[in-house]
Amino acid sequence: MNASVKVNGDRLLGRLENFAGIGATPAGGVNRQALSPEDRLARAKLAQLAADRGFAVFQDSMANLFIRREGKSAGRPPFLIGSHLDSQPMGGRYDGALGTLSAFEVLESLDDADIQTPVALEVVAWTNEEGSRFSPGAMGSMAFANRAIPAEWHHARSPDGKLLQDELTATLIALPQAAMRPLGIPVSGYLELHIEQGPSLERENIPIGVVHGIQGTRWLEVVITGQTAHAGTTQLSFRRDPLVAATEAMQTLYGSIMPNDEQARLTIGRISVEPASINAIPGKVSFSVDLRHPNAPELARLEELVRTVCQEKASVLGCEATVRRTFDMPPAQFSPTLLAAVEHAVTRLGVSSKPMLSGAFHDALFLARVTEAAMIFVPCRDGLSHNEAEYVKPEHSVLGAQVLLESTLAALGMS
Ligand code: GLV
Ligand code: MN
Numbered sequence: 001m002n003a004s005v006k007v008n009g010d011r012l013l014g015r016l017e018n019f020a021g022i023g024a025t026p027a028g029g030v031n032r033q034a035l036s037p038e039d040r041l042a043r044a045k046l047a048q049l050a051a052d053r054g055f056a057v058f059q060d061s062m063a064n065l066f067i068r069r070e071g072k073s074a075g076r077p078p079f080l081i082g083s084h085l086d087s088q089p090m091g092g093r094y095d096g097a098l099g100t101l102s103a104f105e106v107l108e109s110l111d112d113a114d115i116q117t118p119v120a121l122e123v124v125a126w127t128n129e130e131g132s133r134f135s136p137g138a139m140g141s142m143a144f145a146n147r148a149i150p151a152e153w154h155h156a157r158s159p160d161g162k163l164l165q166d167e168l169t170a171t172l173i174a175l176p177q178a179a180m181r182p183l184g185i186p187v188s189g190y191l192e193l194h195i196e197q198g199p200s201l202e203r204e205n206i207p208i209g210v211v212h213g214i215q216g217t218r219w220l221e222v223v224i225t226g227q228t229a230h231a232g233t234t235q236l237s238f239r240r241d242p243l244v245a246a247t248e249a250m251q252t253l254y255g256s257i258m259p260n261d262e263q264a265r266l267t268i269g270r271i272s273v274e275p276a277s278i279n280a281i282p283g284k285v286s287f288s289v290d291l292r293h294p295n296a297p298e299l300a301r302l303e304e305l306v307r308t309v310c311q312e313k314a315s316v317l318g319c320e321a322t323v324r325r326t327f328d329m330p331p332a333q334f335s336p337t338l339l340a341a342v343e344h345a346v347t348r349l350g351v352s353s354k355p356m357l358s359g360a361f362h363d364a365l366f367l368a369r370v371t372e373a374a375m376i377f378v379p380c381r382d383g384l385s386h387n388e389a390e391y392v393k394p395e396h397s398v399l400g401a402q403v404l405l406e407s408t409l410a411a412l413g414m415s
């Protein structure tokens with residue numbers, strides 16, 4: 001059944017090019033950060049494409065955007081496919097956009113072929129997957145899964161001083177044609193196509209990854225305080241310099257975490273120094289820590305190590321360190337039923353694939369808490385992502401969309 005439904009590859013590739021123009025950076029990437037004017041433009045464009053096809057558009061209080069094509073049974077929970085439209089500050093054009101636009105392509109292809117699904121099929125673009133403008137990441141899907149927006153998020157501010165709550169309101173108002181719906185409606189499943197963001201598929205020349213799960217992530221904010229003082233007059237024994245403590249802590253962590261465990265990941269992506277004056281010893285240093293590991297107890301141990309090392313290095317220098325956890329995503333396992341649907345699709349298409357674990361976190365991690373969820377990966381050049389040079393071969397984008405289409409039909413019992 002439905003063996004002949006094919007996605008329209010040219011249409012999908014045209015859309016990817018088109019959306020890459022929203023927030024385009026000179027080096028060919030995108031800067032379309034969550035709830036920014038560029039993100040709003042991308043949402044409006046997708047909503048317009050939906051309206052042109054006669055699909056209904058909804059949003060919820062987290063500004064998650066949904067596009068619905070009705071199925072035979074209007075009363076049963078919809079099946080969701082999608083990803084996100086926001087990007088890193090200097091991000092690539094495929095991270096999130098490929099999954100969202102491919103999901104829309106699936107809806108259009110089914111519509112073109114006049115194929116009715118047993119339940120409604122909805123495309124979703126989750127808000128703020130990246131977590132770089134507002135922390136934490138995957139805010140939209142997390143709130144959806146919890147059916148609530150945590151109170152502390154209302155105080156979250158972007159680096160340019162904007163309140164999350166204000167940016168959410170402005171984003172919702174900018175799309176009045178999208179009807180409001182409650183946060184966290186019941187759904188019958190979720191599939192997400194994404195680029196691998198790592199090198200293994202490309203290296204092994206395998207076009208499809210069947211993603212069984214996602215490693216765990218913890219985000220920490222470390223603040224080390226000392227005493228700001230004169231750069232020229234303060235001799236060594238009088239200095240309480242938090243930057244020295246911070247750099248020593250970083251060296252110890254860099255030297256011990258990843259070199260001793262090839263599964264572990266440690267990234268310090270943001271540092272700020274106050275008062276940031278060339279001739280003043282800093283009084284305060286803050287930095288972020290992104291820790292990842294597929295094993296939950298090991299991830300907890302690494303967090304403890306970061307705490308101990310920062311506190312020890314600070315104390316030796318007469319400084320104080322606090323370590324606050326801002327994000328905790330335990331490792332997730334995806335649904336065997338949906339994975340079987342993806343395997344079925346891959347077999348039907350006769351393409352090679354391999355089971356794999358995701359190194360990046362994704363919205364699917366939170367959906368897996370409330371419904372059957374799974375993911376499909378396609379390779380990206382040199383495994384490079386969160387970089388303007390991120391690139392996916394056109395044939396891999398189109399194949400990924402086709403696998404998404406066939407997996408969705410299989411999950412709905414239609415193939
Ligand atoms: C997602 O963007 C991640 O950092 O894994
Ligand atoms: Mn992504």
Ligand code: MN
Nearest residue numbers: 088095130386
């Ligand atoms: Mn990303």
